[in-house]
Amino acid sequence: MKDSAIVICRCEEVTLEELTNTAKEYKCSARELKLRTRAGMGYCGGRTCRFAIDAILMEATGNQTPDQIPLKYQPPVRPVSFQTLGGGCHE
Amino acid sequence: MNNRRILHHPVLGTMPERNAVHFTFDGKKYKGFEGETIAAALLASGVRTLRVHEEKETPRGIYCNIGHCFECRVTVNGQPGVRSCLTEINDGMVIESGKRQPTPLKRKEIARHV
């Protein structure tokens, strides 16, 4: 089974191969891995793949899972329209 | 009535009668029931593909079914990005699947248009 056949981040269609290679090449942090590959940056905010990304990072870099969440959560944690963020109608 | 609905359940019992609602998905007419989600009504009608990936065009359906993954998002009455797994179906709803989007800033895309 090829790692290029396994999609990890469904939103951005980033594969296991891409993530493993990037993590090994750059000895990345979770944030850097996200910025380099776009994994975890899609519509769901990484809710589906963040665990997988953490696991791939640990495997590639040999580091232990830290106590603080590796891939930072940013508000809004659900996609919202600019209208909602603006607090009402601004037509 | 098709076999996709579980009308009788050995422990949960028989489903109570519900009012039918009519809606369209990509222009085709479908029937669902009041109080159910768009995703459930479509699956009960045999529809599994709700959108394609905006860039790669690969097909997608429900994945988590509880609003976490956003894979089931559709356009409802003109509003895009609506999670079909959390949204109740209403009579007369016009639902559109998610389509491929142009990505003009990607090199391949530019080559395609030159």
Added chain:
Amino acid sequence: MYDAVIIGAGPAGLSAAIACAKWNLQVVVIDEFMKPGGRLLGQLHQEPDGTWWNGIKEANILVEQARALGVDIWCGVSVHHIEEVGQGWRVHTNKERIDTPKLLLATGAAETPAPVPGWTLPGVMSIGAAQVMTNVHRVRPGKKGIVIGINVLSAAITRELQLAGGDVVGMVLPPVNPITKDAGNPRKVMQSLLRISHLAPSAFLRMGGKLSRANWMQKLALTFYPKSGVKMWGIPIHLRKAAVQINGEKEVESVTICSVTPDGKRIEGSEQTMDVDFVCIAGGLYPLAELAAVAGCPFHYFPELGGHVPVHNERMKTPLEGLYVAGNITGIESAKVARAQGFVAGLSIAKETIQSADSAIDKHLENALDEVRKIRSNAAIQFHQDIHAGRNKMESIYKEQFS
């Protein structure tokens, strides 16, 4: 103005609301789903004494009790941000903004994936998705399916699919990759299944539960594992087979599986294809704590609780003033534990809101804490080993660093 806002209308959130309302607090419970009850709604299993745990009924009891006490429940409302403002918290939703002195996060858990080639095809869904479709919406996930990922949760839900008349051809392991190192290892999976062997109506597994405590015994059991799998409620469980590919042009058409060694290594040439039109992916659960993270709450990583957990004490308080947590956000356990934790959180909030010298509430709080411990100890199913150790560790971290 609400005395407290509760995010999540599952067993933890609802029972917290009930506890608050009993002490005359005005509370609102917010949930994204169209019905209150959270994931309790999908649950349906037989207790060791033979009675049925019907999640819909259990949820209705909580909802009716809450409503009778004047609790507001908003369904179909999503919270996308929370922030500390002045003496309390500001909750941003897709409908309106609410300020509150006390905020409880009872957002439950999310599923971890077990990625398999082809898992983005329509027809592939998480095991929880199939549970909700079947038991809540009463729609079949498909005609014939397979479950990838063998664990306590997926075994229970597969049984539910079968109960509703669903055709499940079996349960297999995910392929081994960095994400599924343990979930794809027959030996580790067997060890985790032994924790539910007392519930299994299968002589093989019950015997396994007694005999396989020793490592060499487990290896022997796996070496002679039947080719057709061991049946649990008539569903073949294949500890020596793994899914390697989900096939289909536009939707799921079949799954390719292969045999694996007792250590999970793929045996070349053993591939076979099974026709299915749905696939359930079961990777397990992790605490869904994104709102605690954006609030700036400190975290700690506990594999025994299912992942990163916001730091909190036994009374469900976080180190941030006015912010509380309860239920699966604090670690993966049963709905009964979540419900009991919610009650503790509600009493904690009430105690600090009314700040009375009345010792009655302290007595209630002590009883509620005892109840959590009792339910945890008596749990028929434990999702993670060493749950007690994890809870104790969290308590001492809170005491040492934050009180």
